[in-house]
Amino acid sequence: MNSYCTPQDHINRRALLKGSLLTGAGCSVANFGSLFGADEVTKTAQKKGKRCILLWMNGGASQIDTFDMKPGRPTAGPFRPISTNVDGMQVCEYLPKMAKQFDKLAVIRSMKTGSPDHPDGIYHMHTGFKMSERTPHAEIGAVISKYCGNLDADLPSFVRMGPCGNAGPGYLGPNYAPFSLKRDGSMPTFSTNNLKPEVRERRADLFRFLESEFSKQHKAEPFEGHRLAKERAWRLLRAKDAFDVSEEWPKQKDRYGDTNFGRGCFMALKLAERGVPFIEIGHDNYDSHANNFVCHKANMQQLDPAWSSLLIDLEDRGMLEDTLVVWMGEVGRTPYINNRAGRDHYIKAWTTVLSGAGIVGGQYYGSSDEDGREVAENPVNEGDFFSTIYTSLGIDPRKKHFWGKRPVWLTPEDAKPISAIMS
Amino acid sequence: MTFENAKLVWELRWDVDWVTAVQFIGNSRRVVAGNRRGNMMEWELPEKLEGDAPDPVRFYEGHSNSVTKLRCIQDGSTLYSSSFDHSIREWDMNAKDQGETKVVLNEGYIYQSQFKRYSKKQEPMECDVALRKDSKKLGGHREWVNVMELSKDEKILVSGDDGGHVVFRDRASGKIQKSWNVEGWVHAVAISPDSKQALISERRPLVFDSAQRRALKLWNVEESKATKDLSEEFKKMYLPALAWSPDGKTLLVGRGEEEEGKIWMLDAETGEKKKELEDKHQYGVTDFLFHPNGKHFFSAGRDTVIRVWSLKDGTLVKKLGEPRGGQFKDWIHAIDITPDGKLLAAADMAGQVNIWQL
Numbered sequence: 001m002n003s004y005c006t007p008q009d010h011i012n013r014r015a016l017l018k019g020s021l022l023t024g025a026g027c028s029v030a031n032f033g034s035l036f037g038a039d040e041v042t043k044t045a046q047k048k049g050k051r052c053i054l055l056w057m058n059g060g061a062s063q064i065d066t067f068d069m070k071p072g073r074p075t076a077g078p079f080r081p082i083s084t085n086v087d088g089m090q091v092c093e094y095l096p097k098m099a100k101q102f103d104k105l106a107v108i109r110s111m112k113t114g115s116p117d118h119p120d121g122i123y124h125m126h127t128g129f130k131m132s133e134r135t136p137h138a139e140i141g142a143v144i145s146k147y148c149g150n151l152d153a154d155l156p157s158f159v160r161m162g163p164c165g166n167a168g169p170g171y172l173g174p175n176y177a178p179f180s181l182k183r184d185g186s187m188p189t190f191s192t193n194n195l196k197p198e199v200r201e202r203r204a205d206l207f208r209f210l211e212s213e214f215s216k217q218h219k220a221e222p223f224e225g226h227r228l229a230k231e232r233a234w235r236l237l238r239a240k241d242a243f244d245v246s247e248e249w250p251k252q253k254d255r256y257g258d259t260n261f262g263r264g265c266f267m268a269l270k271l272a273e274r275g276v277p278f279i280e281i282g283h284d285n286y287d288s289h290a291n292n293f294v295c296h297k298a299n300m301q302q303l304d305p306a307w308s309s310l311l312i313d314l315e316d317r318g319m320l321e322d323t324l325v326v327w328m329g330e331v332g333r334t335p336y337i338n339n340r341a342g343r344d345h346y347i348k349a350w351t352t353v354l355s356g357a358g359i360v361g362g363q364y365y366g367s368s369d370e371d372g373r374e375v376a377e378n379p380v381n382e383g384d385f386f387s388t389i390y391t392s393l394g395i396d397p398r399k400k401h402f403w404g405k406r407p408v409w410l411t412p413e414d415a416k417p418i419s420a421i422m423s
Numbered sequence: 424m425t426f427e428n429a430k431l432v433w434e435l436r437w438d439v440d441w442v443t444a445v446q447f448i449g450n451s452r453r454v455v456a457g458n459r460r461g462n463m464m465e466w467e468l469p470e471k472l473e474g475d476a477p478d479p480v481r482f483y484e485g486h487s488n489s490v491t492k493l494r495c496i497q498d499g500s501t502l503y504s505s506s507f508d509h510s511i512r513e514w515d516m517n518a519k520d521q522g523e524t525k526v527v528l529n530e531g532y533i534y535q536s537q538f539k540r541y542s543k544k545q546e547p548m549e550c551d552v553a554l555r556k557d558s559k560k561l562g563g564h565r566e567w568v569n570v571m572e573l574s575k576d577e578k579i580l581v582s583g584d585d586g587g588h589v590v591f592r593d594r595a596s597g598k599i600q601k602s603w604n605v606e607g608w609v610h611a612v613a614i615s616p617d618s619k620q621a622l623i624s625e626r627r628p629l630v631f632d633s634a635q636r637r638a639l640k641l642w643n644v645e646e647s648k649a650t651k652d653l654s655e656e657f658k659k660m661y662l663p664a665l666a667w668s669p670d671g672k673t674l675l676v677g678r679g680e681e682e683e684g685k686i687w688m689l690d691a692e693t694g695e696k697k698k699e700l701e702d703k704h705q706y707g708v709t710d711f712l713f714h715p716n717g718k719h720f721f722s723a724g725r726d727t728v729i730r731v732w733s734l735k736d737g738t739l740v741k742k743l744g745e746p747r748g749g750q751f752k753d754w755i756h757a758i759d760i761t762p763d764g765k766l767l768a769a770a771d772m773a774g775q776v777n778i779w780q781l
Contacts (some may be wrong), residue, residue: 078459078489078507078567080488183631260632284630284631285631290681291680294626294628295628295630297585298627302629302634339751339752339753339754339772340681340725
């Protein structure tokens with residue numbers, strides 16, 4: 001294959017096809033560090049030991065019912081604001097525990113984005129690029145996996161649970177595909193090995209022998225990638241106890257909430273402790289075109305204990321300064337309330353929240369107007385947002401990669417990190 | 424009684440926000456409604472059912488969040504209101520007003536037209552009304568009070584909230600007699616005529632989550648104990664409308680939310696389904712009401728059609744109103760009937776109270 005770039009910076013078509021198949025099947029276990037070697041950016045990010053936990057509000061949480069409340073306005077809804085541990089800052093009454101963690105939060109209330117529906121919004125808010133672009137962009141977990149992952153780790157570097165992203169590793173290739181847990185945090189069925197250890201080892205040796213003979217005559221990346229993936233899958237089987245939190249969970253479930261999301265947040269903490277650089281926990285379902293308020297009330301009662309306990313535990317372990325915790329969904333929700341007591345998708349002015357990894361907490365960034373219809377100041381688009389995330393993790397947001405011969409950057413050209421919220 | 428000549432006589436203007444509750448005051452021509460903002464307004468209906476719709480006469484200041492239910496005792500002396508503000512308020516309907524105030528009617532038009540949802544051309548107008556704000560606040564809840572009902576003998580006021588707390592109190596004194604918690608949020612309550620049993624539906628509206636909750640149980644009030652679990656009969660259904668017939672023999676159960684608004688008649692003694700009514704609301708049922716003649720009941724729902732049914736066999740007798748068009752309709756949140764059975768009031772999400780001559 002002719003190209004203007006090195007194998008370290010791109011993958012070929014077959015590799016992409018394989019990656020797509022694996023990702024589509026939801027059973028890839030390949031994201032164990034880089035298949036293509038680490039460049040200087042990777043080394044720099046790895047040295048910093050940064051990691052990211054993404055709390056994904058699937059369907060799109062309502063900004064007006066959480067962090068950008070409009071008391072007294074017709075758009076307000078029935079929830080009331082409460083004070084936080086930072087003077088002048090308020091959150092929804094159904095986030096009382098998060099109110100006590102507000103000094104850790106930078107609340108961006110001026111998201112103005114470009115993809116109003118779910119598939120395109122999920123893609124856009126996982127990659128920073130529109131889904132309609134022909135380039136298969138890498139989603140945030142794959143990027144962080146590449147630049148913050150440990151090449152020699154037994155555990156995957158991109159783990160997710162519940163409803164999450166839809167872009168996959170894109171041009172970074174199948175080695176950065178997500179390792180997906182079930183909604184309740186249990187391992188995928190293929191990870192259960194029913195063979196006796198000695199039989200497993202014998203089969204592995206046979207595989208290694210066949211692969212080594214085959215690769216002497218077939219020099220191509222996918223074959224090597226396949227071999228590495230198998231090796232790492234076997235390593236994962238040895239380390240899979242990291243995903244078993246059943247022993248500690250009884251002591252933690254009252255704090256995190258005895259829910260899938262609560263357990264997911266606790267598992268994210270444990271995986272981060274074990275060096276996994278990116279964990280995404282999805283929380284269903286905020287797509288409240290009807291009955292928005294009871295839907296959000298029920299969801300916030302799960303979100304509040306889980307998120308706040310995660311922040312507290314990260315801080316107690318001294319991990320918060322190196323762990324970026326992101327709260328976002330694919331869209332916000334309309335300020336107006338429809339005649340189904342619902343709020344529809346909205347991208348003109350909505351909210352995301354960052355904390356940890358050098359983010360200066362206890363502040364709002366940007367604002368929406370009095371009814372929440374338009375951004376009033378400091379608009380932030382997807383590119384700016386991802387640029388902020390990558391910068392805070394020590395990753396160059398303008399790092400160039402190649403898709404075939406085409407150069408591709410981590411974030412769009414005009415993207416700028418929000419320096420006002422970074423220390 | 425066939426309700427053949429039933430007709431809409433007035434749309435009482437308010438249009439500040441959704442009207443969420445409505446109640447006639449005893450045998451008078453007074454009707455009180457509550458809205459999503461926590462406001463309450465009163466109208467005095469003319470004896471002659473003709474001419475322009477009357478303007479409101481009194482504004483009730485007290486609640487700070489959506490009014491969910493209004494209930495008045497038969498002599499018209501005391502009105503009870505429940506709200507998302509975690510409170511129940513008791514209003515002395517014979518008390519003196521606390522002055523006057525100005526209210527703006529059709530204020531909602533400004534807001535709605537900004538979002539291009541509403542096409543009704545009504546300009547805002549100021550109106551002088553009496554002001555009432557000396558209600559007595561009843562505690563016992565720490566969450567949105569979604570449901571409130573009076574027992575047939577009016578001695579008991581039962582209420583339930585989104586924290587799952589069910590409260591039975593002595594109406595006259597306001598003192599709590601019984602209370603217990605259900606597992607989900609209290610979605611609807613019906614109390615038997617002898618006040619010994621209660622039918623309670625529960626919900627926890629989560630999606631794709633094992634913690635979601637839908638339940639329907641009969642409870643023994645004295646023992647605070649569930650005696651019959653009907654949840655399996657109404658699996659995967661949210662049930663926001665329940666009623667117990669005055670003769671004690673029939674339970675009404677209405678499916679809510681955005682599912683088809685199906686209605687079932689149950690045998691009150693056994694809890695068994697007697698009949699699923701053939702007609703149904705386009706979307707969920709919101710309220711039931713028995714006509715004083717003891718032969719009919721009414722249902723309202725997430726469409727703009729009120730249905731009149733025969734209590735004897737569940738046949739549809741009459742539909743009041745027409746669908747307003749569009750994929751999703753405005754709701755009728757609640758309905759009430761005068762003790763003489765001649766007028767019906769409907770709390771309309773579009774921001775008005777509709778008065779029907781039956």
